[in-house]
Amino acid sequence: MASKSIKLKAKTENGETTVKALIKHPMETGRRKDKDSGELIPIHYIKEVTCKYQDETVLTTELGPTISKNPFLSFTFSGGAAGETVELTWLDNKGEGETASATIS
Template sequence: MSDIKIRATLSGEETTVKCLMSHPMETGLRKDSKTGELVPAHFIEEVVCKHKDEVVLTANWSGGVSKNPYLSFKFKGGAAGDEITVTWKDNKGETQSASDQIKG
């Protein structure tokens, strides 16, 4: 169902991480056009990024984030070849995780 695509690149001392996450991100407020019923809420609540098992980013989201969210951020301390792991957890308890190596 869901997928995370990650790209991490090193430029000088900063590592730029870009993530594209496949997720429906339903707010719970949209009505189904065929039935008129509300579509149940289903959205990512937390995104955690780790570098060498150390958390470098935690994002707490809600239903206000768009479908298939894109996240980009920078941090210092990475090196080419180091592993970056991104994990999300949604309001239904589902999780997804993916890793990539920093490119120099």
């Protein structure tokens, strides 16, 4: 599935699968000012990210606005074979979000 906001990669080696995800998101803290207008940029950040492997939840996260812009996540789980899929979902404080899946290589 092509996704606009998520770059997802999963690679298996020695019985372990490493997932790398890059999510395109401004991650505004609500404390930054617009350079031109001088007004505060409203808070806008990803609240949660979930990763699934074959319908089994591998990772659930709760995030705050102090995660860097365009969050990058990397983690490893046991099992996983080439050709199987992993799925990643994010959801932000405005209720927006996206799901992407990738084939393990």
